[in-house]
Amino acid sequence: MPSLQALKRSARYELIRAGLEGTALALNFGLPLTNPQRGVIFALHHVDPESPANWAPNAWLSITPTFLEQAIEVCKEEGLIPIALEDLPERLADPQDTRRYVCFTLDDGYRDNARFAAPVFQRHAVPYTIFITSGFVERTRSIWWKTAQDLVMRTDDVDLSTFGIDTRVNIEQRAERVALFDRLANAVNDAENEDTAIARLDSLAAAHGIDPLAITEHLTMNARELAELAADPLAHFGAHTLTHANLTKVDDKRLETEMVQSAARVGGYVGAKPTTFAYPYGYASAVGAREIAAARQAGFVAAVTTRPGLLSETSGKAATALPRVSLNGFYQRKRYVRALLSGLPFRLRQT
Numbered sequence: 001m002p003s004l005q006a007l008k009r010s011a012r013y014e015l016i017r018a019g020l021e022g023t024a025l026a027l028n029f030g031l032p033l034t035n036p037q038r039g040v041i042f043a044l045h046h047v048d049p050e051s052p053a054n055w056a057p058n059a060w061l062s063i064t065p066t067f068l069e070q071a072i073e074v075c076k077e078e079g080l081i082p083i084a085l086e087d088l089p090e091r092l093a094d095p096q097d098t099r100r101y102v103c104f105t106l107d108d109g110y111r112d113n114a115r116f117a118a119p120v121f122q123r124h125a126v127p128y129t130i131f132i133t134s135g136f137v138e139r140t141r142s143i144w145w146k147t148a149q150d151l152v153m154r155t156d157d158v159d160l161s162t163f164g165i166d167t168r169v170n171i172e173q174r175a176e177r178v179a180l181f182d183r184l185a186n187a188v189n190d191a192e193n194e195d196t197a198i199a200r201l202d203s204l205a206a207a208h209g210i211d212p213l214a215i216t217e218h219l220t221m222n223a224r225e226l227a228e229l230a231a232d233p234l235a236h237f238g239a240h241t242l243t244h245a246n247l248t249k250v251d252d253k254r255l256e257t258e259m260v261q262s263a264a265r266v267g268g269y270v271g272a273k274p275t276t277f278a279y280p281y282g283y284a285s286a287v288g289a290r291e292i293a294a295a296r297q298a299g300f301v302a303a304v305t306t307r308p309g310l311l312s313e314t315s316g317k318a319a320t321a322l323p324r325v326s327l328n329g330f331y332q333r334k335r336y337v338r339a340l341l342s343g344l345p346f347r348l349r350q351t
């Protein structure tokens, strides 16, 4: 049986897809893009020609280079000007400037960004910003959603006793794998202490022959690769904390350390201290007023959330709480990008 969470999720995806299709259709019939927007910041994770199975955990995090290319084409057709995120706040703050901009950002520092995304950005002369978690670069921090993914995809029988929730679960069926992934994800997301929950997940994985830090090593760029990529004048780098913690759950001291020290470390890898920041997870329960103020205090000129929305006239005044639009593995259609740029799907969500 698919979990209730999985069912709800697929219903939500269908609803979003219907919204995007409806908007695309309306645009075809000549609905004008008249809202006074200032553009968009796109959020990406993996860019890889090999798409994961649609039902697989984390599948939404991966888009193909072809879709990235299409998204860039749509932005250019719509007259958006590609710029680096670090240059955006100044442009938004200029009252004389009414142009619309597009910024491409990629979170977590995955190796496929250099291999598959960078060549697309280079072909189109589009700047891009990659947000780096130094604990991933230094292979000291596991990527828990990947650990959980490996665990449910590579084993059939999981002993949850070390995790303290159950004894054994048999997960031969696809839906059961998704349900177990959701359960593990909830255990991390709902934990008061995220570090403890991740440590538990890591030892659960280890007990099933999975090495969580080997996954980090396999998926993310190390310091040498980052230095190589930094030679690309279009490549920019931002901080994404030391440990990819949900910042709303850490104390003031650690909040500051996660921001300031990760910026220093990224500066060490790429030769220039970053002025931009992405909140881990980025959704409402991971970014609050305290975190937004801390990012400003830490000296970032721009900090991005994953709160969906386009840039507006007022975005410049809230430069450490910028919305982003996810380029998502489930909606890889040119017409969907055009629909997102209209801003209509976000207004529909709010009603």
Ligand SMILES: [Zn+2]
Pocket (backbone or CB within 6 Å): 107, 108, 240, 244, 280, 281
């Ligand atoms: Zn992230």
